[in-house]
Structure formats: C-alpha cells, structure tokens
Amino acid sequence: MLKDFVKATQPEKDQLKSELAIERERLAGWQMMIKEAKLPVMVVFEGWGSSGKGTLIGRIIKNIDPRFFYVRTMKAPTSEEKRFPFLYRYMKEIPESGQFAFFDTFWMEEITDRLVAGRLDDEEYRHCMRSITTTERSLTDNGYLVVKFFCHIDKKTQSKRLKALLADKNTRWRVNDDDLYENEHYGKFLDAYDRYLEDTSNPSAPWYIIDTEDQKWAELQVLQFLNQAIDTALKNSALARPILQNVFPLKPTPKLADISLEDKVMASDEAYKSELDRLQAELRDLHYEIYRRKIPVVIAYEGWDAAGKGGNIKRITGALDPRGYQVHPIASPEPHEKARHFLWRFWTRLPKDGHIAIFDRTWYGRVMVERLEGFCSENDWQRAFNEINEFEKELVDWGAVVIKFWVQIDNQTQLERFTDRQNTPEKQWKITDEDWRNREKWDQYEAAIDEMIQKTSTVFAPWYVLESNDKRYARIKALRIVVDELRAACKRKRG
Numbered sequence: 001m002l003k004d005f006v007k008a009t010q011p012e013k014d015q016l017k018s019e020l021a022i023e024r025e026r027l028a029g030w031q032m033m034i035k036e037a038k039l040p041v042m043v044v045f046e047g048w049g050s051s052g053k054g055t056l057i058g059r060i061i062k063n064i065d066p067r068f069f070y071v072r073t074m075k076a077p078t079s080e081e082k083r084f085p086f087l088y089r090y091m092k093e094i095p096e097s098g099q100f101a102f103f104d105t106f107w108m109e110e111i112t113d114r115l116v117a118g119r120l121d122d123e124e125y126r127h128c129m130r131s132i133t134t135t136e137r138s139l140t141d142n143g144y145l146v147v148k149f150f151c152h153i154d155k156k157t158q159s160k161r162l163k164a165l166l167a168d169k170n171t172r173w174r175v176n177d178d179d180l181y182e183n184e185h186y187g188k189f190l191d192a193y194d195r196y197l198e199d200t201s202n203p204s205a206p207w208y209i210i211d212t213e214d215q216k217w218a219e220l221q222v223l224q225f226l227n228q229a230i231d232t233a234l235k236n237s238a239l240a241r242p243i244l245q246n247v248f249p250l251k252p253t254p255k256l257a258d259i260s261l262e263d264k265v266m267a268s269d270e271a272y273k274s275e276l277d278r279l280q281a282e283l284r285d286l287h288y289e290i291y292r293r294k295i296p297v298v299i300a301y302e303g304w305d306a307a308g309k310g311g312n313i314k315r316i317t318g319a320l321d322p323r324g325y326q327v328h329p330i331a332s333p334e335p336h337e338k339a340r341h342f343l344w345r346f347w348t349r350l351p352k353d354g355h356i357a358i359f360d361r362t363w364y365g366r367v368m369v370e371r372l373e374g375f376c377s378e379n380d381w382q383r384a385f386n387e388i389n390e391f392e393k394e395l396v397d398w399g400a401v402v403i404k405f406w407v408q409i410d411n412q413t414q415l416e417r418f419t420d421r422q423n424t425p426e427k428q429w430k431i432t433d434e435d436w437r438n439r440e441k442w443d444q445y446e447a448a449i450d451e452m453i454q455k456t457s458t459v460f461a462p463w464y465v466l467e468s469n470d471k472r473y474a475r476i477k478a479l480r481i482v483v484d485e486l487r488a489a490c491k492r493k494r495g
Contacts, residue, residue, distance in 0.1 A: 087107075
C-alpha cells in the first residue's frame with residue numbers, strides 16, 4: 001500500500017489557494033451539523049518522524065471552534081498502562097458524540113515500533129491486528145467516524161528535515177534518537193508501515209496516504225478527504241449496520257425455565273457456615289497468588305431484582321484484600337457515558353493485572369433493559385451480542401479470568417421478597433416503583449435473558465447460573481466457582 005503510493009498532481013498555486021479556502025470553510029460549516037447529529041469524529045494522524053503531523057494538525061484545527069475538539073498525543077505506554085489490556089489506554093480517549101478528537105499517533109506507532117525492534121512475533125502481531133480492526137469496526141458500527149491519515153515523505157526529505165531541525169538550537173529538541181534511527185533504517189520501517197497499513201485499511205475506516213512535502217498541499221488533501229468523509233457519514237447516519245455471524249464457540253445452556261430451584265438448598269446453617277469459612281479461606285490465599293502472578297479477574301453479576309446479588313458479592317469480597325479489588329455498581333449511564341460507545345464505561349473500569357473487578361450489573365444491559373425499554377435501536381442490541389463476545393475475548397486473550405453469574409429466582413420468590421422489602425421500613429430503600437413495573441414484563445425479560453445466555457455463553461467466558469431461592473446455596477456455589485476458576489488460572493500460569 002505505502003510502497004505502491006503514487007503522488008497526486010499538486011494544483012497550481014492560485015488554484016491551491018482557492019481550493020484551500022473552500023475546504024476550510026466547509027470544515028467550519030460542519031461543526032453544528034456534527035453536534036446536532038451527535039456524530040463522534042476521530043481523526044488519526046500517523047507517519048514518519050518529521051513528516052509534519054503536528055504542523056498539519058495545527059493547520060486543520062484552525063478551522064474549527066476549540067469548544068468542539070481536543071487533541072491527544074499517544075506516547076509509548078507507561079509501566080502502569082502496561083498493566084491493562086493493549087486497547088485500554090486508547091479506548092479511554094474516544095470522543096463523545098458531536099465532538100472531534102484529533103490524535104497525533106494512535107495505536108499504530110506502538111505496534112510498528114515493537115515489530116521493527118523484534119519485540120512482536122507473528123502470532124502477537126496477528127492478535128493485535130484482530131484487536132484493532134475489530135475495535136475500529138465496532139466503533140464505526142456504533143456511529144463513529146474514523147478517518148486515518150498517514151503522512152508520507154521519502155528518506156531524502158526526512159534526512160534533510162532532521163538536519164535542519166538539529167542545526168537550529170531552538171528546534172533541536174524536536175529530534176530524538178528514535179527519529180534518527182528511523183531514518184537510518186528507513187527500509188525496515190517502510191516494510192513495517194506498509195504491512196500495518198495493508199492489514200488495517202478497511203471500507204469503514206480506510207487509510208489515506210498524504211504527501212506532506214508541501215504543507216499547504218498536505219492540508220488541502222486532508223481537508224478534502226475529511227470533508228467528504230463527514231458528508232458521507234452524516235448522510236448515512238440513519239442506516240442500520242450489518243449483524244455479524246458469531247464466530248466464537250458456544251457452550252450449550254438450558255433455558256431458565258428448565259433449571260430446577262426446588263432442590264438447590266443448604267442442608268443446615270452449620271453446613272453453610274463451615275463451607276463458607278473453608279471457601280473464603282481458600283479464596284483469600286488465591287487472591288494473593290493471582291496478585292503475585294499478575295492475573296486480572298473480572299466477575300460479572302446479572303440477575304433478577306431481589307435475587308441476592310448484593311449478598312452474594314459481599315461473601316466474595318469478604319475473603320479479599322480490600323487493596324486488590326473494586327466493586328462497580330452499574331446504574332443507568334451518565335450523559336457523558338451515554339454519549340460514547342456503550343462499552344466505553346466498562347473499558348474504563350477494568351482492573352489492572354493482579355487485581356479483581358466485580359461488576360454489579362454489566363455490559364449485558366444492552367441486550368436486556370436497553371432492549372426491552374427501547375433505550376437503543378433493534379439494530380444496536382442485535383449487534384451487541386457479537387460485540388460483547390469480542391470484548392470478552394479481548395479480556396481473556398489479555399490473560400483475564402472472566403466469570404459471569406446469572407442469579408436466578410422464580411417469580412413467586414421475587415414477589416415474596418418485594419413484599420417483605422415494602423413492608424419492612426429498614427428495607428424499603430431497596431424497592432422502587434421501577435422494580436414493580438419490571439415484574440409486569442417478567443416473561444419478556446426471561447425470553448431476552450434466555451437469548452442473551454444462549455448467544456454469549458462462550459467456552460472462554462461461559463455463564464454460570466446461581467440458583468438463589470436459597471441465597472446461602474447461591475453464595476456457596478459462587479464461591480466454589482470463583483475458587484475453581486482462580487485455582488485453574490494459577491495452575492496455567494505456573495505451567
């Protein structure tokens with residue numbers, strides 16, 4: 001792709017000036033339309049050292065009201081950032097709807113630097129490519145416009161610019177050893193850049209190669225491509241996105257109605273207390289081991305209202321060092337969360353390696369409450385099954401243990417618990433009018449939950465149903481599963 005690049009014919013000076021004025025005005029004119037259409041725009045600039053990325057960004061943003069955009073420079077990951085998934089620090093930076101975000105390098109530089117240095121084998125590289133292309137597709141499917149530019153100069157031009165910068169004491173700081181190394185090994189970097197561009201250019205987020213030898217000509221090229229992309233995105237914003245076929249192996253699961261609850265009880269208080277103490281002691285030891293082995297853990301709880309999620313979580317956390325876990329109670333998204341990809345608020349709550357994140361309600365709200373209450377379109381929730389599987393596969397590939405619990409009770413047990421809450425003053429805060437309204441949709445929710453479990457119980461992140469008519473039984477079952485999963489993860493790490 002890069003090796004086959006042919007420079008476009010640069011217009012004459014007067015024509016260039018005229019076309020620049022038109023395109024600058026067009027970009028300024030899009031601002032309110034983008035805001036009103038709630039279109040989030042990500043503009044990514046990659047390229048050679050001294051190719052003029054910073055200058056080019058500066059020229060482009062002059063045409064936009066500063067209240068509508070921000071600029072980020074993604075440096076090499078810090079030691080702290082390396083404790084999170086590869087995509088974590090990038091997903092944190094995606095813009096809200098109606099905003100521009102300009103990136104001076106994004107995830108390309110991290111990959112190509114590792115590739116040239118020999119710190120990325122073919123398998124790791126292919127995994128990174130899957131992560132990037134999958135995420136870019138998910139962003140565009142969820143309404144993002146992703147426009148990617150590669151700023152290109154030849155070796156001779158790069159060398160000339162580096163020498164000029166080094167010759168001036170006021171610009172010498174802009175040249176570092178990496179720039180000089182890149183120019184010295186221009187061919188190796190050309191191979192890496194060409195491979196990356198080929199592997200990550202797709203119809204929804206293509207690469208545009210920009211000849212940056214002349215600044216004004218480079219600006220015009222960027223403005224033309226960017227304006228056309230915005231125009232197309234606004235016209236196509238109402239179009240439904242394809243529903244992709246699941247490619248992940250699934251674990252067969254029964255429907256909720258077929259799961260017996262009657263025989264799922266603890267024999268006695270003594271048996272419950274004895275088993276609780278034993279499992280919590282083992283979990284406490286495993287918590288220290290996963291910290292030492294830097295194994296991240298994500299525990300996700302979903303279930304019926306009044307099913308006992310809170311008490312179940314409490315028995316898990318009662319065995320953990322409070323410095324090594326965090327519980328995230330998930331409510332309706334805040335405005336700044338709703339204005340981004342629906343998984344953004346979960347990406348930003350992931351644990352670092354060796355730590356545990358427990359979610360009291362999760363990303364599955366997309367295919368339950370958001371689906372049934374009309375908070376997203378049918379196309380949105382139908383796509384979400386695959387997007388969630390991709391998200392969880394990314395976590396597992398990172399090395400995380402992902403444990404998903406559905407806390408199950410029957411309709412009559414829920415009614416009894418609701419009534420008890422309503423009639424007990426110290427429990428009344430637990431019951432709301434919305435809880436009663438949701439009861440009226442029990443059958444609809446049950447059908448949605450059955451579909452959710454069927455389509456997202458993957459072999460790498462299966463669903464576990466906790467029969468919770470007897471809360472004590474459910475607590476013990478959850479502890480056993482967590483202990484078994486963490487023990488197996490530690491064993492794999494040792495192996």
